[in-house]
Every structure is written in C-alpha cells, then in structure tokens.
Amino acid sequence: MKIRELTVNTFWKGEVGVRGLVEDNGKEYRVQLYGKGSAVRDYSCSCPEGNSWRGMCPHAKALWEAYQKKEKNQGGSGSGLVFTSQEVRTMIREYTNREVARIQLEGQEGAVRFLARLSISGGGKEIRAEFKVGREKQYVIRDLTAFAQAMNHGTYVEYGKNFAFYHSLDAFTPESRPLVEFVVELVNVYRDYYAQFRRTSFDSHPPLRELNLSRENRDRFFAIVAGQTLEVENGLKGKRSLQVCSQNPRFYVQVQRQGRDGLSVSFDPKSFLFFGEKCLYVGDEERIYCCDEECSRVMGVFAAQMSQSVKHTVTVNQKDIPLLYERVLRRIEPYCVFQDEEINWEEYRSEPLKAEFRFTSEEPGEITMEPVLSYGEYTFHPIEDETLPRTVCRDVPGEFRISQLIARYFRYKEPEGKKLVIRGDDEAMFRLMESGMAEFAQLGNILVDDSVRHMRILPPLSVRTSVSMNGGWLDIRLDMDGLTASDLEQILKAYQGKKKFYRLKSGEFLKLQDDGLLAVARLGEGLDLDSKKLASGHLSLPGYRAFYLDSLFKEGPGITFYRDQLFKAVVRGMKAVEDSDFAVPSCLQTVLRGYQKLGFRWLRTLDSYGFGGILADDMGLGKTVQMIALFVDEYASGKDAGAKERSLIVCPASLVYNWENEFQKFAPMLKVQAVAGTAQEREEVFAFLDEGCQVLITSYDLLKRDMKHYESMSFRFQVIDEAQYIKNAATQSARAVKAIRARTRFALTGTPIENRLGELWSIFDYLMPGFLFTYARFKKIYESPIVRESDPEAVSNLKRLMGPFVLRRVKKDVLKELPDKLETAVYSRLQGQQKELYTANAAKLKEELESGGDAVYEKGKIQILAELTRLRQICCDPALCYENYRGGSAKLETCMDLIRNGVNGGHKILLFSQFTSMLRIIEKRLSQEEIACYTLTGSTPKEERLRMVDSFHTDPVPVFLISLKAGGTGLNLTAADMVIHYDPWWNVAAQNQATDRAHRIGQEKQVSVFKLITKGTIEENIMVLQESKKNLADQIIAEGAVSLSSLTREDLVKMLTPE
Secondary structure: OEEEEEEEEEEHHHEEEEEEEEEEOOEEEEEEEEEEOOEEEEEEEOOOOOOOOOOOOHHHHHHHHHHHHHHHHHHHOOOOOOOOOHHHHHHHHHHHHHHHHHHHHHOOOOOEEEEEEEEEEHHHOEEEEEEEEEOOOEEEOOOHHHHHHHHHHOOEEEEEOOEEEEOOHHHEOOOOHHHHHHHHHHHHHHHHHHHHHOOOOOOOOOOOOOEEOOHHHHHHHHHHOOOOEEEEEEHHHOEEEEEEEOOOOOEEEEEEEEOOOEEEEEEOOOOEEEEOOOOEEEEOOOEEEEOOHHHHHHHHHHHHHHHHOHHHEEEEOHHHHHHHHHHHHHHHHHHEEEEOOOOOHHHHOOOOEEEEEEEEOOOOOEEEEEEEEEEOOEEEEOOEOOOOOOOOOOOHHHHHHHHHHHHHHOOEEOOOOOOEEEEOOHHHHHHHHHHHHHHHHHHOEEEEOHHHHOOOEOOOOOEEEEEEEEOOEEEEEEEOOOOOHHHHHHHHHHHHOOOOEEEOOOOOEEEOOOOHHHHHHHHHHHHOOOHHHHHOOEEEEEHHHHHHHHHHHOOOOOEEEEEOHHHHHHHOOOOOOOOOOOOOOHHHOOOOOHHHHHHHHHHHHHHHOOOOEEEOOOOOOOHHHHHHHHHHHHHOOOOOHHHHOOEEEEEOHHHHHHHHHHHHHHOOOOOEEEOOOOHHHHHHHHHOOOOOOOEEEEEHHHHHHOHHHHOOOEEEEEEEEOHHHHOOOOOHHHHHHHHOEEEEEEEEOOOOOOOOHHHHHHHHHHHOOOOOOOHHHHHHHHHHHHHHHOOHHHHHHHHHHHHHHEEOOOHHHHOOOOOOEEEEEEEEEOOHHHHHHHHHHHHHHHHHHHHHHHHHHHHOHHHHHHHHHHHHHHHHOHHHOOOOOOOOOHHHHHHHHHHHHHHHOOOOEEEEEOOHHHHHHHHHHHHHOOOOEEEEOOOOOHHHHHHHHHHHHHOOOOEEEEEHHHHOOOOOOOOOOEEEEOOOOOOHHHHHHHHOOOOOOOOOOOEEEEEEEEEOOHHHHHHHHHHHHOOHHHOOOEOOEOOOOOOOHHHHHHHOOOO
C-alpha cells in the first residue's frame, strides 16, 4: 500500500484536515480525514468500506500513519506544522470587512440626512412622527418597517432616480445617527409585537408610515433632536418650523381683580403644551421648549389645568385666594413672569405654621412629649384643633406631616392632659433617640430637660484585635474600648439575641450595629464560644480557624485587626466573586450552584428577547434544574399574562417520569402532568386535563401519536431534552416538535455539537426557524466548506453566528465550584407485564402483612425478607426471578440511555448492583450494542480482578460492572467519573463506600452519581421512609442481609402501598 498524495489543511483550535491518494493492489482510493492531536474525528474513503461505522478502512489508517510520521519527522527537525492563531484570523477578517465598508461609502456622494416631521393633535395627547431621508432633496419614508430591515441588513435601496444608498449608520450625518438608531429600535419593537399576534407566519407587516410617540418615547425623541429645527403641524395653526431648545421657558401669568372680591388668573394663550413621561414641553411661534424635570414637576399641574380652561383663564373666590397664593402661585413663581400690578399679595399672606416639642421624663423608664402648634397668636394641640378660628389659613400638609411624625414615635396619650408618652418600652425610646429627635428638630423647636438628656446614644465603640499563629494555634487578644467584663458579657449576649441596642445601667444606649463588637459577637456565635470567654479578652483557637477569622475581622468596620506574617501567609489569596442580573427564584436560591444560576440568567435573557437556545452543559451539570428554575420564575411569580400558557417538555420515553420527579423535588408548587402510558390512558389525560396545569411532559414517540391533541394548543415554552433525537430533520420526531406552537423554545443536550452540522441545523431549525437559513443554503455556506474543505473561516463564522445561543460548560470548567460529587436520582416507571407482576406480588405480601398481625410478622421476618427481595428483583428485571420472562425492563432501558450518553460524552462508568444475575443481563445488552465492559463478581479470581482494575485505568473500555459483595470496598477506580447504582442499597453507608471506588484521592474529574429508582414501588417508598425516620441505616438490607429490627409491620404496609 503506497501513499501517492498527502496534503494537510489546518483550521480552528489546532484541528487538521488530511487528504490523500492511496494505492492498494493497483487501485487508487481518495481518502479524507479530520482530526485533532492523535485522534481521528471523522473519515471517508472511496473504497466500499470507506464510510463504515465499524471504523477506519485500511487506506484511511495508512494515510493517518503517514501523516503522523511526517509530522514527527518535521517536528524533530524544527519545521513542524504551525497553526494560525484565532486572534490573527479575527484581525484579518475585521480589517478586511472595514476596508470593504469604507469603499462602499466612497461611492456615496455626500452624507445622508434623516429628518423628522411632527403632527400634534388632541391638545397634545397624540404626537405622530414621520421621517424623511436624503441629501439636498428629502424623500418621505413610506414604510418604516422596510427602512428598519434595510438598516439591519445593510441593503441598497433606491428612493428616487437620483438618490439611493447602502443603509448603514455610517451613511448618515453624525447629527442624524442617534435619531436613526432610535427609529430602528422602535420599529423593531413594533415588528416583534406584530409577529406575536399575526394569525399565520405568512402574514406580512402592513406599511408603517409614521410612529405614534408615547410619553416615554417623547422624552427620548426630544433629547435626541435638541438643537435641531423640526417641521411641526399643530391643528388649525398649520405647519411651522420650530427650533427644539433644552431650556425652561418663561411662563407669563396675568392676575387681575374679578368682580367685587375675586381674582382671575390667565395663562399665555399663544403657547401650546404636551407632556412626556418626565418632562413638560411648551411651544410658541418659534420654539419648542424642553423643560427640565424639576420645572416639569412644578409647572405640570398648573399648565395642564390652565390649558384645559376656557380661554386659558380661571377665577378665584376671595376665601380661596390665600390658599391659591400659598399652595400654587408661590410654588410656580421661580418659572413665571407675573403681571399683577394691581394686586397686593401681602393682604393674602398667611401666618406660617410653627411647632414646639417639649420632652420630659417624670419617672424612670418613660418619656413624655407635649406638642404645641401655632399660627401667629393662635396656638393649639394637633389633636385638639376645634378652637382654631376658621379665618386662619392653615398649612394642611405641614400639620399632616407633624401628626404623622408623632404617630410614628408615640403610640399612647395620657388619659388626662395633652402629653404623649412612651412608658416601659426601651425599644421605642431607642428609636426616638436614634432618629426621632432629629426628625422633630427639622419640623420645629425641641425643648429637652435634664431628665431626658442622659438618654443619649453612645458613639460606636472601637475594638482592637491581634492574632498571631504559633505551633498550629491562633493566639487572639481582644481589647474592647475599656468596657467592663460584666457589661461586655451582657452586650455580647444582646448581639447574639439579634437585638438592635443595649441599654447600660446609666440609662445610655449602645447601638448594636455592624461594628467591631458585632464581629466579636459573630465570632462567638460562629465558633460556639460563650460570652464570658469572649469577655475575658484572650482566646486560643486551632489554626484552621484562620480563614474564618480573616473573613470576619479583616474588612469589618470599627475594628483594628493586627496579624502576624505567618497568619497573613496562610490566608493570602482568598477571593470570592459573585454577579447577578436576573433574580433567581427564592425557593431555588440555595439549590442552584453558581454556574447553574448563570445558566438560569442566560435562559431568562434569551427569553426576554424572544430567542431560543441550546443548553449544552456536560452530563451531570444539572440542565434539568436550570430549566425548572425558568419555569418557577415564569409561573410562580405571576409576572404577566403569558404565565397562563402551558409549557411542553419533550424527552426520551425513559426520562418522562424523571422530569416529573424533578419538578416534584424542586418545584412542587407547579402543576405538572406526564402524558404517557397506553393510548387509552393518554386520551383520558387530554380529556380531563386540568386548566390550571402548567407543564406537560411527553416523549418524542408519543408526541407523534398525539399530534391531533397538540395542534389546537399553544405553549409558553417548549423544551426538548436530548435534542440529538431530532438531528435528522426529515424524521417524524423532528417534524412533530417543530409543528408545536410555542413562544420560546429551548433544547437540552449534553453532546458536543461543534462538528455535527446536520444535527446543528435541525436543532436551530426547531429553535428559531430560518436562523441558519434553509438546509440547502446552510449546506452550501457552512456544511460543505467545513466537512469537505476544512475551511477555518466557515468554522469561525458559524461559531460566531450561533455562539450567543449555545451555552456549554464541561465539568472541568466548573470543577472549582462543584462539590466532591453530584448525586441524582433517576426515575423510571413500570409498564406492561413488568407492572402486572410487581402489582400482583406486592398485593400478595401486603395482604399477608395486614391479615397476619404483629405476632405472625415477628415470626416470619425471614420469609418477609425473601418477598421484599423478590419485589426488588422485579423492579430491576423480572427475568431475575421468572425464567421465561420476555417482557422487558423499564429500569434497564433507563440505564442503557445513561450508559450510551456517558460513553458518547467520553466518560468512564462504574455500575453497581447487588444482584450478579442482573450484571449478566446488562453485560449481554452491552455486548449487543458493541459497548465493551469488564465484569467483577465474587467468582472473579484475584489475579483477574487486579488485571481488570489496572487495565481500566489505561485502556478504552468505558464500562465496569461490579457486584456489591465483590467490589463495594477495596478498589481504586479513579479512572471513572460516572457511577450508576442500578438497585438502591438501604444502608446509605454501603452505597457511599461503593461510590468511593471512583470518588477518592487521585480523582481529578468531577464524579456524577446516578441512583436508579423505580417510581411507585418499594424502592421509592423506602427512600421516602428514610427521609421521615432518618435512622434506617441499620434497618434494611445491607450487603445481602436485611435487618427488620425497628421496621414495624405498619412501615412495611406503607412501603407496599402505591402513591
């Protein structure tokens, strides 16, 4: 066999494409390889065996060996293959694109102007804007949606015979660009809104000639066009050119005598006005004034009411003139020019409100306060104001503010007299001293006698702490600002009691705040040190408390922290960073890990913009709980009307009940319905579907069968799990999931997708149809160049295109954040003949327990143990106890799904079972699927046992089947990073020992542990009982034996009762 040709192409991240011509027995074969490092990722050959799933043909192997030999020789001579860095390719691409854009702009003679024209109607309630574009001559834009699309895609558009241009922001004048961006943004929002409510995907957008500016958008619009001149049409006044000014106008207000004793107030009738969200806008013959927020707030009500009145004039009765003057005219005076020469306002000026607060303490433990209000010579109590003459112009807001303040700090009034009192309530006194006195001082004069002055709040006490490290121990010295040990002990107890203050024997208050004393109190609480020991000022703690001390004292206010060099060296470098944009649901705040919160925020962000995405985290990183967090946030918060729509989850049949159980575990408040079982059972589900049901869960196969029910439904979210099930877009499964109507779609998969382009297109065609174009277009632009030509630019462009919509974390990326192991319960449900056998055996045992009584139970525990074991074997596979059984096992199918996914993801797997006969069944199934494995049982010779263990660390065999008795202890199998417990072990310690075969010193990878549980059986019920009793470690089966010592007959009956 001879190599006639050999060429090598390099592309993204050190991947290579090797092409060549191989001669074999006089015939030539064209070979193409795609690899990275020493591994071949893809291969093809023109020989009959060139595309076999069994592996590379001899010609491909020969070409790869020749390439590796060539690389080795070149590497030895210093002339090895050099890969172009991704940064270099980015530079080349960006500079090229910028040059092309510059050349395009050179062909456009002069910059393009973008102008607005306003139409104001309804007294300023409605403001519409249309827009023109052009250079010297302006052309009205007749369809803003088409304009926005042209801007989004850089389209070349003709507006007239002499005017056309490529639509980009750079084509416009600098003054026009902000307005262009504003208009495109509003139009895109309109298009998205229209898309949600159009009847079919074939409905086109109607032409949009003008924008109706909302109040919020008016503020943004006028901020952009400030300083420009706009064409404005305002009702009967016709069209005018007005300059937009960011300044406050002078409002002209005329006040005249009216009738015998009244006044009339007139507003400038030449002006017009309208409102934004925060700003008032006033127009005259030449300008539109954009008032600042303070002016708008002050003048808004006055301007609005005056503009609604007849001829912009209002009248005022004599008795209301003082109120109008005090409440209105004096407030607007800074912004107005008053024409009021004939009015003497001093006649209407009222006496100001004055307040005096007299504080005394007639008895220990009480404070009294007497408020006195006055207008000139008239004084009164705020609660008893009947004696105040009606001729007094009262400051109602001022009096209300005072009454509110009094009610905030004083709840009781003396039965006789006018004093308010705080008695026997240290907390109320502290609040008064802390903030109340200052607030009363702002509203009036306060008089305090000597009996109250001693009730002051002391300034914060300083704490000095020194820590030295010696011989593995920490020597801590505490100096707390001269406090006695007795006082300090009581203060620390108050801190530990979560009190806000401590009152000393002198009557003074010490505020218990975030200061040095709080740090000392937290030290005692965190390390279980009593207050007396802390008050002694000297502590000796083990060295491992250094990190705790450093975090507690280093940054705390009010504390001086001295550390010796050894202590600093031990704690140096500790750092924690946390960022959050979207609020994680409170019920999952302590459940989700940091990277899972990031995943939730990522999902929420995509949904907020109406996009779908692929959550492609590695297996075992919790894609399910991240998605459940999204459902909880959507439905449990009741944010909007969209939350009333159901969501749909589509997954492999073996995961339907696992999803249901995960919802019960993490989101029990949501109403979830699994659509599974026989055709009749599913028909009943649809017939009696609860309107309050929020999430439906079904399988790919059942979705196809039940499409007639889903055709009339629309969903808030549609989620497909194990998205590789739709990698072939032509399959019925792919067509079915794409036929579902949903506002937002997500896909979950733990399988890397970078180079499986057909799968990638199909998934994105589900997520956002058209995102990756038609398949023919996608194949031409990306698939063919990448697969056939190893085009690095196509790879780079594709990743840049899909990057924002794919989130993938592998375990090594989040390893620092993960705990030692991730444990997950995976549920399956009995069906068909397996379900019938279990139900019959469970019913028989339950009847015997219920009818036999406690005495029979005590005598027959051995027989009961045998029956329990039989039930557990039926859960695993009825073939364990029925020789001719051929009905299949739900748990076995779930297990095989886990194994396949793990092997495809490059994981090594340990699978434990108590039943060696079950291991033989699994071994046979693995052999049928050509998955290599080792099997270790009690009959395995010692030498063979050691050989398999050693080989598992170095060879490619991905699965190790181990019986509990033979391999539960004494093995080191750190090559594995995935553990499956096929049948549950009631002794938790024994289960953990088995897990520790992989999770032990020397393990560099994150270990994912999966416990397979059959739902609705004794397996699940014993787990529930474990949670309720918390002491079943020695009550049920451990290493082949069962102890029923403290398990009552009633407990067993409960375990045999399905939910």
